[in-house]
Amino acid sequence: MKAGKSIGALLTATAMLTLAACGGGNAEQASTTDNQAAAPAEPAASAPAATEAAPAPAKEPTKVVFWHAMGGELGKAVDKLVADFNAQSDTVEVEAVFQGSYDEALNKLKTTLGTNEGPTMMQVYEIGSRFMIDTGAIQPIQKFVDAEGYDLSQLEENILGYYTFDGQLNSMPFNTSNPILYYNKDMFAAAGLDPEKPPKTYEEVAEYAKKLTKDGKYGASFALYGWFMEQFHANAGVDYVDNGNGRNAMATASLVNGDLAVRTMEWWTGMVKDGTALNLGRKTSDTKAAFAAGQVAMTLDSTAGLRGYVDAVGGKFEVGTGFLPKPADAAEGGVIVGGASLWMLNNRPEAEQLAAWEFMKFLVSPEQQAWWHVNTGYFPITKAAYDQAIVKENAEKFPQFQTAVDQLHGTKLSTATQGAVMGVFPEARQLVETAMEEAVNGAKPAKEALDAAAAEITKKIGEYNATVKK
Incomplete structure (x- = not known):
């Protein structure tokens, strides 16, 4: 190529920016300078004076x-x-x-x-x-x-x-970084849940959310962030695109409308519909603020945000951390x-x-x-x-960070946990977030929303791949 x-x-395929005609420009620029200077010659009758090199200027x-x-x-x-x-x-x-x-x-x-x-x-x-x-x-x-x-x-x-x-x-x-579950240990204790045992599965999250939802407070709130959908796939050992997640060969199709994705959105949507999870949209900053205020008991965010979470809570309650949840019957996986x-x-x-x-x-x-x-x-x-x-x-x-370390080290390397690769990933993530939004807001059934996203992503992958094949 x-x-x-x-x-x-x-650049034409991604439709982000338009380049002018590309040129070469790989030539290295190098210069050498001879800084060696001889001492002036003495009169013939005199003994020759020793020559001394002038110090080279600092490079x-x-x-x-x-x-x-x-x-x-x-x-x-x-x-x-x-x-x-x-x-x-x-x-x-x-x-x-x-x-x-x-x-x-x-x-x-x-x-x-x-x-x-x-x-x-x-x-x-x-x-x-x-x-x-x-x-x-x-x-x-x-x-x-x-x-x-x-x-x-x-x-x-x-x-x-x-x-x-x-x-x-x-x-x-x-x-x-990778994503972890943040939870309010004080709310867990008040709801009769063991504050040292965060939920590990979709089913447990839904069960805990019901017990935690009371007095105007919600059991959970997860941002509609495409990164989470990517992580849920990896955690269940499921590829996000074909051809070994785009690692055995260029990806040609999105798999975001598969059984795992549909099941994930139905679980998520179910909690929103029954009032145990609060939908605050796409921004993790909004779910973080709700968590820090004690309005929600559980949320998802990056491990890189741990210190910020503890600082935002400011001692109002104890912050707990747990692994990213997955279906109870999911295959072995891990985080990307x-x-x-x-x-x-x-x-x-x-x-x-x-x-x-x-x-x-x-x-x-x-x-x-x-x-x-x-x-x-x-x-x-x-x-x-x-x-x-x-x-x-x-x-x-910050003992909570050990959760993130253990989760990383417990991940089994596979095409799923290595992560998907495709040339239109930023656009794909936005399309997935739109589908997540449609499902959670009730605009479309989860399967229909994800089918539409997968079809559009697959189309964009094909257009991109056509520009890089020999």
């Missing part, structure tokens, strides 16, 4: 431009990591540039493909992986791993699994990693790519991952980070 041709076609560090999508407090954490790296490196200087949300950052990157205007490395959310590979504009991280003999076994296998395709690591995992990874662009000079590789290794070192985890709530992707003192101290302060 020719990179220039594929990039232009991909400028190699600059790495890093585009990321971490705003607010997360952005400050990224800036701290970058500053710490720059302070300890004489040869590499990283410039971090915030580019907005994940969607906004990826759209900005698209405008630079085929030019030399883009970054050296880029943070892209996990569902952008298929698109990044298909651009032909990335340098797989496996190249640097193999060249150096870098030991990938020091990183979490279940996190590496998502970003590995055909045995090749394409990007370096960075900020990683969320978050983002770091991608190398292949149109940058080799020295720049090597410099970015040094920065990536710094970011995944145990010390940096420990600091990142404690200050953001994202998983350490490096196993040895758990041995760092600050992580152990944080675990004592």
Whole structure:
């Protein structure tokens, strides 16, 4: 596949942005300067004076431009990591540039493909992986791993699994999370439920929700977030798209209207209809606010939000955490990693790519991952980070996070838990959320809403695939 041709076609297919004609622009720019100077010659009658080399000017560090999508407090954490790296490196200087949300950052990157205007490395959310590979504009991280003999076994296998395709690591995992159940232990106790035993299945969630719903308070509230539907599939060991979740071959069809999805939405809709679950729409920030206010007893959200949940509750009640629920008779599965990874662009000079590789290794070192985890709530992707003192101290302060660690480590790696890959994932997630909304609001039966979403996603997958096939 020719990179220039594929990039232009991909952007047309996604209908997000339109690129001008793509050019080459892979030539490295290098210059050498001879700074050796000879001492002036002495008169012939004198003994020859020794020549002395003038000191070479200090070599400028190699600059790495890093585009990321971490705003607010997360952005400050990224800036701290970058500053710490720059302070300890004489040869590499990283410039971090915030580019907005994940969607906004990826759209900005698209405008630079085929030019030399883009970054050296880029943070892209996990569902952008298929698109990044298909651009032909990335340098797989496996190249640097193999060249150096870098030991990938020091990183979490279940996190590496998502970003590995055909045995090749394409990007370096960075900020990683998965979904967990948050619950109000005080409300559990008041309802006669064991506050140390959160529900594990769909059936138990529905049963608990009935007992917890009273005095104007609800048993549960789950945001209509497409990520949750993806996770429910993985947790039941069910693929989200065909062809091994798009990992054995390019996905050609959505499976979001299968038995598991229909069963999930009927369970969810049933709780809303019987008044034991409160529907607050698509935003997890809304369900979080309701939970923190003590209005709902159970909700779902990312592990990365744990510290924010505890802070928002502020001691009004004790926050408990549990595994993502699944049907009682579901097959073995687990959770998919969320978050983002770091991608190398292949149109940058080799020295720049090597410099970015040094920065990536710094970011995944145990010390940096420990600091990142404690200050953001994202998983350490490096196993040895758990041995760092600050992580152990944080675990004592926030024991609820052990749930997330156990859930990650208990996940069995399969095509379902590796996660689906398709070039139109952002659009697919929006279509699924629309179907979830239609079902929960009673506009359509769950099966009808999901059938429509699956058909539209399948159509979009076909249009996308047509632009990347040889």
